[in-house]
Amino acid sequence: MTLPDGLPWDSALVTGASSGIGEAVARLLGGHGVGHLVLVARRADRLGRLAAELGRAHGTEVEVLAADLADGSELARVEQRLADSDRPVDLLVNNAGLGTSGAFATLPSDGEEHEILVNVVALVRLTRAVLPGQIDRERGAVLNVSSMASYQPSPGNATYGASKAFVTSFSEAVHEEVRGSGVTVTALCPGYTRTEFQGATGGSQDRVPGFAWTSAESVAEAGLAGAAAGRALVVPGLGYKLIAGVTTPLPRSAKRWIMGRAAGTLSDRGRLSGVNRTRWR
Numbered sequence: 001m002t003l004p005d006g007l008p009w010d011s012a013l014v015t016g017a018s019s020g021i022g023e024a025v026a027r028l029l030g031g032h033g034v035g036h037l038v039l040v041a042r043r044a045d046r047l048g049r050l051a052a053e054l055g056r057a058h059g060t061e062v063e064v065l066a067a068d069l070a071d072g073s074e075l076a077r078v079e080q081r082l083a084d085s086d087r088p089v090d091l092l093v094n095n096a097g098l099g100t101s102g103a104f105a106t107l108p109s110d111g112e113e114h115e116i117l118v119n120v121v122a123l124v125r126l127t128r129a130v131l132p133g134q135i136d137r138e139r140g141a142v143l144n145v146s147s148m149a150s151y152q153p154s155p156g157n158a159t160y161g162a163s164k165a166f167v168t169s170f171s172e173a174v175h176e177e178v179r180g181s182g183v184t185v186t187a188l189c190p191g192y193t194r195t196e197f198q199g200a201t202g203g204s205q206d207r208v209p210g211f212a213w214t215s216a217e218s219v220a221e222a223g224l225a226g227a228a229a230g231r232a233l234v235v236p237g238l239g240y241k242l243i244a245g246v247t248t249p250l251p252r253s254a255k256r257w258i259m260g261r262a263a264g265t266l267s268d269r270g271r272l273s274g275v276n277r278t279r280w281r
C-alpha cells in the first residue's frame with residue numbers, strides 16, 4: 001500500500017518524534033503537505049532541529065511539545081493540547097514506546113512499570129483526549145504503533161509483548177466503536193525495524209538475520225497509508241504479513257513454545273535461563 005500524495009489531514013500530533021519511526025512519520029507528514037505538526041518527546045533539542053528542517057523544506061508549522069509521557073503532569077499537557085478545540089488535531093500518532101528485555105523475574109519493577117506507563121497508559125489517555133473532538137468534527141484518525149510482538153506472548157520481553165497485545169486489541173476495539181463516525185483507529189504492527197529502539201532495549205539484535213529488518217521509513221509509510229485508508233490493522237512488509245497469516249491460527253500453546261525456543265536461541269546464554277526451559281504445554 002503506497003502513501004497517497006494528498007493526505008486527508010491538515011494537522012497531526014506525533015509522539016516519539018525525536019527518533020526512529022516517529023521521526024520518519026513526521027518527515028513524511030511534512031513532505032506530504034500536512035501543514036501543522038505537534039512533535040512530542042523528551043529530547044527537545046532533537047525536536048527543535050526537526051521542526052526547523054521541516055519548516056525550511058516544506059513550510060510546515062511545527063510546535064515542539066517536550067514531555068515525558070511517563071510523568072502524569074507532563075502527559076496532562078499533551079492531553080490538553082489534543083483536546084483544544086481551537087487548534088484541532090486531525091491525526092494522532094501514538095508512537096512513543098520502549099521495551100525492556102530479560103527474564104521477567106530478574107527485571108526491576110520500576111522499569112516494567114515505566115514501560116507500561118509509556119506504551120499503554122499514555123497511549124490510552126491520549127487516544128481518549130483526542131477522540132471526542134474528532135468525533136464531533138466527524139473527521140480524524142488515530143494511528144497506534146503496536147508491534148508484531150502483539151501477536152503472541154514474548155518470553156524475554158514479557159511486559160513489552162503484553163503491552164503491545166494491549167495496544168492492538170485496544171485499537172481494534174475502538175476502531176469498531178467509532179465505525180461510521182468519520183474517525184478511524186489503526187494499529188500498526190511492525191517487525192524488526194532499524195531504529196534506536198534495539199540498542200535501548202538491550203535485546204538480541206545481533207542475532208536477527210539481515211532479511212528480517214525493515215526501515216523506519218517503510219514502516220512509517222505503511223502506517224500512514226493504512227491510517228489514510230481507515231484500516232484497522234497494518235502489518236508492514238510481505239514477510240511479516242506472511243508470518244502474521246501463518247501464526248495467527250496456531251494454538252496458543254504452540255505459539256508460546258515457538259517463542260520460548262526463539263527467545264532462548266536469540267538471548268545471551270543463561271540470561272534468559274527461565275525462558276530456555278519453556279516447554280510446549
Ligand SMILES: NC(=O)c1ccc[n+]([C@@H]2O[C@H](COP(=O)([O-])OP(=O)(O)OC[C@H]3O[C@@H](n4cnc5c(N)ncnc54)[C@H](OP(=O)(O)O)[C@@H]3O)[C@@H](O)[C@H]2O)c1
Binds near residue numbers: 017
Ligand atoms: N524498532 C523496532 O524493531 C520496533 C518494532 C515494533 C514496534 N516498534 C515500536 O515503534 C515505536 C517507536 O519505536 P522506534 O523503533 O522508533 O524506537 P526509538 O528510535 O527508540 O524511538 C522511541 C521514541 O519514543 C520516545 N519516548 C520513549 N520514552 C518516552 C517518554 N517517556 N516520553 C516521551 N517520549 C518517549 C523517544 O523519545 P525521547 O527519548 O526523546 O523521549 C523516541 O522518540 C515504539 O512504540 C516501539 O515499541 C519498534
